[in-house]
Amino acid sequence: MMTFETVSENKAFGGTQGVYKHSSAETGTEMTFSVFVPDHAEGSKLPVVWYLSGLTCTHANVTEKGEFRAACAEHGVIFVAPDTSPRGDDVPDAPDEYDFGKGAGFYVDATEAPWSENYRMRSYIESELPGVIAANFPVDMDRQGITGHSMGGHGALTIALRNPDRFKAVSAFAPIVAPSQVPWGEKALGRYLGSDRAAWAEYDAVALIEGGARVPDLLVDQGTADNFLEEQLQTHRLVKACEDAGIDATIRMQDGYDHSYYFISTFMADHIAWHAERLKA
Amino acid sequence: MMTFETVSENKAFGGTQGVYKHSSAETGTEMTFSVFVPDHAEGSKLPVVWYLSGLTCTHANVTEKGEFRAACAEHGVIFVAPDTSPRGDDVPDAPDEYDFGKGAGFYVDATEAPWSENYRMRSYIESELPGVIAANFPVDMDRQGITGHSMGGHGALTIALRNPDRFKAVSAFAPIVAPSQVPWGEKALGRYLGSDRAAWAEYDAVALIEGGARVPDLLVDQGTADNFLEEQLQTHRLVKACEDAGIDATIRMQDGYDHSYYFISTFMADHIAWHAERLKA
Secondary structure: OOOEEEEEEEEEOOEEEEEEEEEOOOOOOEEEEEEEEOOOOOOOOEEEEEEEOOOOOOHHHHHHHOOOHHHHHHHOOEEEEEOOOOOOOOOOOOOOOOOOEOOEOOOOEOOOOOOOOOOEHHHHHHHHHHHHHHHHOOEEEEEEEEEEEOHHHHHHHHHHHHOOOOEEEEEEEOOOOOHHHOHHHHHHHHHHHOOOHHHHHHHOHHHHHHOOOOOOEEEEEEEOOOOOHHHHHOHHHHHHHHHHHOOEEEEEEEOOOOOOHHHHHHHHHHHHHHHHHHHOO | OOOEEEEEEEEEOOEEEEEEEEEOOOOOOEEEEEEEEOOOOOOOOEEEEEEEOOOOOOHHHHHHHOOOHHHHHHHOOEEEEEOOOOOOOOOOOOOOOOOOEOOEOOOOEOOOOOOOOOOEHHHHHHHHHHHHHHHHOOEEEEEEEEEEEOHHHHHHHHHHHHOOOOEEEEEEEOOOOOHHHOHHHHHHHHHHHOOOHHHHHHHOHHHHHHOOOOOOEEEEEEEOOOOOHHHHHOHHHHHHHHHHHOOEEEEEEEOOOOOOHHHHHHHHHHHHHHHHHHHOO
């Protein structure tokens, strides 16, 4: 049975910032997410931007620190922030590892035991949560964009590349662009999906582009002082893949910015405007 | 000996969001505070807005959730956020009380034992920290404004009223306006200052105004859905005191907003603009 519960609602920037939870069939757990709904004419339906968070985060980090509400209110855009993994005492975890298990779902459907039962964040984000959002909020599901940070940037890019008909806009903050080729991704994909690297390709933005997947255009911001840039993010691989594929990618190296929400919040309004322009065209 | 240490610095909105600590002679403890310095021409000095936080907060709440940096960068204003009390294992506390002791300094110089040794937040904010700020940041100390939230709104109003020559602008979010007449204030002032209510008046904005203290003008935002409004905040007392005194007060009752940072962040840009207009006049 579908459950849906309001955890909290606060008025903000003329709209409503809510936190909600529901029981997910995909993850087999209760899942929490946040939604900001700007002020709008009664009965109208608004475009929606999905924001996928990074390692160790829940919905709360961007909800509190993301500074998206002013721009969403200005442009009339709904903002949805899901959690990054299943949660709960019964869910398998790697408690000493910040980059695997809870808080590190990597937006995959795991195929390896013991992860495969609950770690189904791909299907959760692609299939289940959209139904919950459509049923409970004034969204126009024909106008969806997706963005995210770090691991969530990886999620946004791969989900958009696999679902070009669903998303009219895609962007990312400091994304992991080629998880098959960096330590975070080799570890997570190897343990969630097994050692056959062929199964990893659909979860790798650069591999997807090299395999022919396309998005019409793309906005990425990446800080030059990000201490994960060289080893884990490797933005240059996305630059090259987009060049080779002829994808119109705006990939901005932002001087002196790090990997934190101080970086994300600085460029959030630009990203919301990017999505709004494409979703309201 | 004066110590001053950088805890962290992150680039944000073109400037630097820093967290710093120093050993305070007033409180006898190490004190932590945050400062945002916008991008500015080398050698130039910028106006500064002080933000005093509310009960249970440290510098971190507004630094993470306040959404002040975009406006401060736009207007070229430095933003300083001190802590709300002395800290440390040696500092007397009331650990089961959220509204007294650590996190609840009420911006007074306590006169009662055991609080009087460390709880000197009035002198810390009025006298000591300004010297630290002037010595370490590109501030024009002739252009200072002050604001705050709840207990910090009380701090901002009373400090501005007692120091009209120092502050060219004052505002507050959901301030305690008459602590002598509400439970939070009666408890805190009674225990920090003793039972003689005559000693409380200099820590009570309405009493200060009734006693002749003046500011040129004033901006206050107060949510109508704030669950502390009726018992603790009593905005109407400030409205009446300003009317009786002829103070040009803009006191806005904001429909549906509560006491949270969702409320504060919504109106933060308005307050920064208010201060900038007066500090740059």
